[in-house]
Amino acid sequence: MAKPFKNARKICTVLTIIALLGALIGIKTQIPLITIIALLPTVVYEVYRTEGESTKWASRGLLAAFIAEAIFIYKNISFDLAQYLDRSNEFIKGYKVPLGDVKVVAPAIMAILAILLFKRTRGRYTKWLSVVIIIGAFAIVYSLDSEIFNAYLKIGVNEAIDQLN
Numbered sequence: 001m002a003k004p005f006k007n008a009r010k011i012c013t014v015l016t017i018i019a020l021l022g023a024l025i026g027i028k029t030q031i032p033l034i035t036i037i038a039l040l041p042t043v044v045y046e047v048y049r050t051e052g053e054s055t056k057w058a059s060r061g062l063l064a065a066f067i068a069e070a071i072f073i074y075k076n077i078s079f080d081l082a083q084y085l086d087r088s089n090e091f092i093k094g095y096k097v098p099l100g101d102v103k104v105v106a107p108a109i110m111a112i113l114a115i116l117l118f119k120r121t122r123g124r125y126t127k128w129l130s131v132v133i134i135i136g137a138f139a140i141v142y143s144l145d146s147e148i149f150n151a152y153l154k155i156g157v158n159e160a161i162d163q164l165n
Helices: 008-029 032-049 053-074 081-085 102-120 124-144 146-164
Strands: 089-092 095-098
Touching: 008 032, 008 124, 032 053, 032 102, 032 124, 053 102, 053 124, 102 124, 124 146
Parallel strands: none
Antiparallel strands: 089 095
């Protein structure tokens, strides 16, 4: 059964504004925790709105990656996944994710899961929330390290070009 959408547009608008303000403040102050806190309601509403079996799993995975990222940043947990796994890249659902500090990999996973949600859902509000989460994930990475952001952006553009071809 479809989730009610009577107030969905208003809710998505408010969540978008909160997430974008949080992203801007987080980037300006270079405090990614601000972006995470502002993105939390969007992630929770995305989990609520998803209905299909694969989209439910993707949204739950998104929430798990989000919670992990919040813990990594709040507790200042860092370890290099590339060194730990002895490889520089990992493929997740067909997308190449460069490995590095776990604080940067978790938002990449969030973005990939949000892309999957965008591609697999038919609901316009779920798609809308997915886009907001993708932007929030990029903002988290940018506030952590702008050089890694540029590398991720390049990979994202290359993946988009590959998808179009």
